[in-house]
Amino acid sequence: LRQGSPEVIFGENKTPEQLLTIVSAMTGRQRNILVTRLDEEKGGLLVSRWPEGDYDPLARTFCLQLSPLPDLHRGPLLIACAGTSDLPVAREAMVTARMFGIEVEELTDVGVAGIHRLLAETDPLSRAAAIIVVAGMEGALPSVVGGLVAVPVIAVPTSVGYGAAFGGVAALLGMLNSCAGGVTVVNIDNGFGAAFAAARILRRQPA
Amino acid sequence: LRQGSPEVIFGENKTPEQLLTIVSAMTGRQRNILVTRLDEEKGGLLVSRWPEGDYDPLARTFCLQLSPLPDLHRGPLLIACAGTSDLPVAREAMVTARMFGIEVEELTDVGVAGIHRLLAETDPLSRAAAIIVVAGMEGALPSVVGGLVAVPVIAVPTSVGYGAAFGGVAALLGMLNSCAGGVTVVNIDNGFGAAFAAARILRRQPA
Amino acid sequence: LRQGSPEVIFGENKTPEQLLTIVSAMTGRQRNILVTRLDEEKGGLLVSRWPEGDYDPLARTFCLQLSPLPDLHRGPLLIACAGTSDLPVAREAMVTARMFGIEVEELTDVGVAGIHRLLAETDPLSRAAAIIVVAGMEGALPSVVGGLVAVPVIAVPTSVGYGAAFGGVAALLGMLNSCAGGVTVVNIDNGFGAAFAAARILRRQPA
Amino acid sequence: LRQGSPEVIFGENKTPEQLLTIVSAMTGRQRNILVTRLDEEKGGLLVSRWPEGDYDPLARTFCLQLSPLPDLHRGPLLIACAGTSDLPVAREAMVTARMFGIEVEELTDVGVAGIHRLLAETDPLSRAAAIIVVAGMEGALPSVVGGLVAVPVIAVPTSVGYGAAFGGVAALLGMLNSCAGGVTVVNIDNGFGAAFAAARILRRQPA
Amino acid sequence: LRQGSPEVIFGENKTPEQLLTIVSAMTGRQRNILVTRLDEEKGGLLVSRWPEGDYDPLARTFCLQLSPLPDLHRGPLLIACAGTSDLPVAREAMVTARMFGIEVEELTDVGVAGIHRLLAETDPLSRAAAIIVVAGMEGALPSVVGGLVAVPVIAVPTSVGYGAAFGGVAALLGMLNSCAGGVTVVNIDNGFGAAFAAARILRRQPA
Amino acid sequence: LRQGSPEVIFGENKTPEQLLTIVSAMTGRQRNILVTRLDEEKGGLLVSRWPEGDYDPLARTFCLQLSPLPDLHRGPLLIACAGTSDLPVAREAMVTARMFGIEVEELTDVGVAGIHRLLAETDPLSRAAAIIVVAGMEGALPSVVGGLVAVPVIAVPTSVGYGAAFGGVAALLGMLNSCAGGVTVVNIDNGFGAAFAAARILRRQPA
Amino acid sequence: LRQGSPEVIFGENKTPEQLLTIVSAMTGRQRNILVTRLDEEKGGLLVSRWPEGDYDPLARTFCLQLSPLPDLHRGPLLIACAGTSDLPVAREAMVTARMFGIEVEELTDVGVAGIHRLLAETDPLSRAAAIIVVAGMEGALPSVVGGLVAVPVIAVPTSVGYGAAFGGVAALLGMLNSCAGGVTVVNIDNGFGAAFAAARILRRQPA
Amino acid sequence: LRQGSPEVIFGENKTPEQLLTIVSAMTGRQRNILVTRLDEEKGGLLVSRWPEGDYDPLARTFCLQLSPLPDLHRGPLLIACAGTSDLPVAREAMVTARMFGIEVEELTDVGVAGIHRLLAETDPLSRAAAIIVVAGMEGALPSVVGGLVAVPVIAVPTSVGYGAAFGGVAALLGMLNSCAGGVTVVNIDNGFGAAFAAARILRRQPA
Ligand SMILES: Nc1ncnc2c1ncn2[C@@H]1O[C@H](COP(=O)(O)O)[C@@H](O)[C@H]1O
Ligand SMILES: Nc1ncnc2c1ncn2[C@@H]1O[C@H](COP(=O)(O)O)[C@@H](O)[C@H]1O
Ligand SMILES: Nc1ncnc2c1ncn2[C@@H]1O[C@H](COP(=O)(O)O)[C@@H](O)[C@H]1O
Ligand SMILES: Nc1ncnc2c1ncn2[C@@H]1O[C@H](COP(=O)(O)O)[C@@H](O)[C@H]1O
Ligand SMILES: [Mg+2]
Ligand SMILES: [Mg+2]
Ligand SMILES: [Mg+2]
Ligand SMILES: [Mg+2]
Ligand SMILES: [Mg+2]
């Protein structure tokens, strides 16, 4: 994974100054740089300093591509998303996956309360080499997807919801208890981690 | 609800002697009697004392019908159940509903990991006047059912599962956060309560 | 439920721009529109764009009626509310129910610590075809109401309270463990869901 | 409290031998002895050794009265109890209170789902100098009682219930969030502690 | 409790307008008025409208005395407080108790990590007719006090602390599990409730 | 995954009779059969009925191979395990993986408190096409392994531990928060699920 | 720590056969052996195989001394214990400490509800080079001890208690939030870990 | 500990005025003063009043040295820190330790996902007389360190992380369940407490 993978910075708790210092230091190494969890202010700062970089306000990421993206990966990664409120997490996964050189397809608004919308999407489902499923509230989508496909399914619970959603705990528990076999789970809102796991899976190994 | 409804005894914490005493006292009132949460020993004891009664070892219920069942209810109640381990709770709901004079249909093994099994059951789903959905683990089935039908959906989480299922908490939270609108929920393993709620709903009201 | 039911938008996590776009798109379909969880700023924006719409600051809802309300429902729905702090949730339920064409009555400030206030309300209680009970803190009101009436009782816990109320968890648990049979529960503060459940129940079914 | 109060032993984790040793040592001091949380085997052992003692299998207590009970207390203590499953805890409170020389009255099966049973009991309620309210499940009874009387109300949650009752947590939270002012709470199933608190309250103080 | 007790308003979730309306309506009844949980802005508003009233910024209370305080109570109430951060809750209890006509003494900064400070206070401890103990963090003070005195001890956990204090849960659990017999507990930060409970206890009953 | 994958039965809540019935019915289909979570009694029963089957008392599994194992998988799967108490879960994973036709290597007793034991195992670590890491208590092993290799890492928390291990919750949370990127997690003690996920990953896809 | 420290085996989840095998293998190395968490049956088995070993039924430990205990430690370790139910954990700590060559003193039944018992023990408190404090229920003892002494204080919460003690969680939280500075904490019931920590502290370091 | 130790003020909940008053009062005693948990505004205020004092914005501490630091301590204290987000807590520990006269060394960015960084630091690890390990997320670092050294290891969980980190709970549980023996733990983010514990340990005792 080492070669071709980006340097990643978790932007959440860092001050603007810290971010500038860290990114500056990294640019010397000529590896691609991904900064996550950036609000618009921090994102704007980075873009004004490195205009060739790309800030995505939905994903809250900043990408600075300093060398070609690797092309080591098998097949497309499908990122499926239950509701529109889950989009920021899905987008963080998408941006991250692309920095790993993975081809990404997206499927949005295919929540389980309107199951026919998901079932209509036979093409993207059958094409995918792996699937990231992003869902909040009851987090049921990975169970349905896991029952439809044989490829790896990585479930990302989101903090979308209120009351007994407990900031994503309901979705997390739902996914850990998925009745579809072999669904794996990452932390709440961890789109980055899901894409990283996909990169581990889709990497074309020697042999 | 008063007229036509059974007397109900919660059998779990009661000694065999207490059960005999309470049921004996009740038989005088000529109302139908339902005892729930009875292990085989207590069930056998009640049957040996009242051979006309009916002990269901799966539902863990004892029914003693002393007067005709009421016929006050509209339409069939569908009880749908995700996995075979959820059957005891579904059966408690079924036995209870019948004591309220409700016609019951059953659908088993229609968990969301094999969504086509559920979707194939268009007839029972469209016929139902109300649906009780029983599911453990991630408790996702009510969301799918709630998206398919317009009738009342009562979700019963079960304690089926292990680890992060936390004795039914994962299913309970999933159901409380259902992205299908208007799904209501009862306590973990409370098949009795779900059927009671159905009786409140299906009762033919004056007017 | 499909015909006659409103389109519903969950306003909480949406930006003003997103809301304008979504509502605009929907107006084309000539179905009634309900937006929930709107603060005053977003509500004002929608009203200034669609002055014929109605923003309710207590319910935090915006209603845009583009076609006649359906009249498919049996009997009045009673919405009973323990304390004045529970009113926003009760009002969200009321607004939602009305968008489903349901006739609503209200009962406020009938908390269990002054039980005689509730018991004095025999008329609305006996008239109701179904009851939504909204309560925070210990969430005890549904148990008392459930013992008084035979119609469906839908309990809505609210996040009212502090300390060991845990944002509505105490009320939620109280309602799930109601000693009154057949009380069903929705998520914390989910007035919308309770009214939706009532619409499922009160819908006049064919036959 | 010191003079007149019993010596108390928590029997739960103690072996039969430890109990015999401890009680023996205490008998020398001529103070009354109360042992709580005794199963029938341990209770039988103590009775066979001290036949003048009294084992109560419901309360799971053993009392050995070696000196006259104190008579220091004002007015009767009412112990009210929601359901029959709560009786063991109520009885532990009653036995304890009597060892403190307090006059006790009992009210059973006055749960909030049948509120008229409680409201019918105006005499014991108005007579009481203090009230212990024992309830499991949603633990709502203390709120209703607290709204009816001006004397001290001590709430005891019990572990009665299943699923989301969480071994008494639902009742505990309900009581801590009581909307009736000035209700105080003790630990789950702590009938002993409630009676001890009543003794602190009802003790006739010098002056 | 009815006669002589104040009208109480929970100020937290109410808007300034609501507070003005409610207090205005109440002044007509000539009973004393207590408003709790008021920030400085709301407090200032009430004082500017009723200059004869008294806003306490530490207790966050507003008192409006319209009739003489009752004098029905036995002995002084001691309010003991572990650390300086617990003072707002202790002060809420003090203000409330005074509105019930109870004489109050205070003891501050007597936390258990400097146990000799508490033990030096023999006079206030022995004089008290009842004691409210306010403590955050590990909430250990009520256990020590409960072992020193025979009068009623009401424990108030506070949300003081961080990390594993969990907003007062650690203190709450500590107090519920006090190894001193007969300590009772109210909700986290509920100084008002503790004083109300003291009023129930200290009220001079007929006879 | 469909072709070549075993039929799997969750044995935990099933009676011996149910197991006999289900397995009998399945044998007709000529697919391989895997039964998990079997105590020795149930395991013995299945072996006495199908002596060609294989009961593993450590894994608590029963395997009945009725057709050749598939050979569709890339590279070896390494199953690494922190302590000896984690072995049953690791073994369940191993048995399951073998039923999917996956070649398995094992590494035991490489917990993080003796980090040099793990670091010495460079060969199995570098050879693995994917790694399942099984650990209880603080569940730290996946973080270290995830930092050492680029292949997929599936973490399985176990219920090993006591006190604040909370039946595997501490390990589960540790794994969900792994500071090594792209580690995915399955339910507590879910060795089966981890191996199923590995089968999804290691399946040789068309192209 | 390596030289002079015992080999330690966690006996809880191991079968008698496993224990015999492991201990046998270890005896070859001539280091002292400590097995913890042994019930009487397993303990008896080990004693019958190695009669020179010592099984302590209270501590649930088995010690097999094969070489002289190290004498590397400074000063006595005091193990103070709140109630008699905490004794097994205190004893586990004591046995462990002795296997590390540490001189141990004991103080029992010095719970905070009878604070004068603790304060009377000035000698052992002032003599100690370090103190282990064992307490269940509210776990308050370490705060008081930590305020009295300047030496290291290691707090061990025990699972003693019921209801809201939550198997030691209340004591654990109390200790983590101790208002006495510099108190450190180990896992619930982890007497072994506390003694191990004491050994790290009391070891006479080079220089 | 008394002589030579600083006076410590917990700045979090105190107003600027309270801080000025308290510090002023203390300066009279000529002991060194440490104020913790100060934001930049409060810190600036203290510095402008006592320019000889030192505000550290990372540690959020203010130190006012009025007498020489004690020199009572043995060996250097190593403070090791998993990630850069943990630095504020590590720095609070460092500042505190220095006020106790302890010599401190630091090791940063040695998280377990890059284990070789830690293993490369043999010198500071072997030199340390005690080690404070600060880590968030899965909190695994103390287990690795505890396995490498024989000196006391004090683990400080931090609130760094998101989702299932639960504000430091994941790290706290990880540390309490450390499979390295004798690791002790303080509250989440309690750098102060860890340094205080180190001072208890490293104090040169009489004898
Ligand atoms: N399985 C059950 N789950 C929940 N509540 C029940 C169940 N069975 C009986 N009940 C309720 O328990 C009440 C009787 O309780 P008891 O008097 O303890 O037998 C009945 O009126 C029912 O409302
Ligand atoms: N207040 C509410 N509480 C729960 N669900 C709601 C609420 N308002 C809207 N919804 C649901 O959210 C869906 C719309 O979500 P969205 O597409 O994000 O606007 C609707 O179909 C409703 O089912
Ligand atoms: N040990 C296990 N842990 C989790 N899921 C399992 C386990 N064993 C079997 N399963 C799942 O349970 C399903 C069978 O459930 P059942 O029909 O109840 O036997 C299988 O298809 C598996 O997906
Ligand atoms: N950052 C901190 N974390 C935990 N406890 C602290 C901290 N800073 C100060 N303390 C403790 O708080 C006490 C002072 O509290 P106070 O009187 O409220 O300022 C000191 O004696 C310390 O024991
Ligand atoms: Mg979802
Ligand atoms: Mg399910
Ligand atoms: Mg309420
Ligand atoms: Mg109750
Ligand atoms: Mg405190």
Ligand SMILES: [Mg+2]
């Ligand atoms: Mg481990």
Ligand SMILES: [Mg+2]
């Ligand atoms: Mg204790």
Ligand SMILES: [Mg+2]
């Ligand atoms: Mg970490």
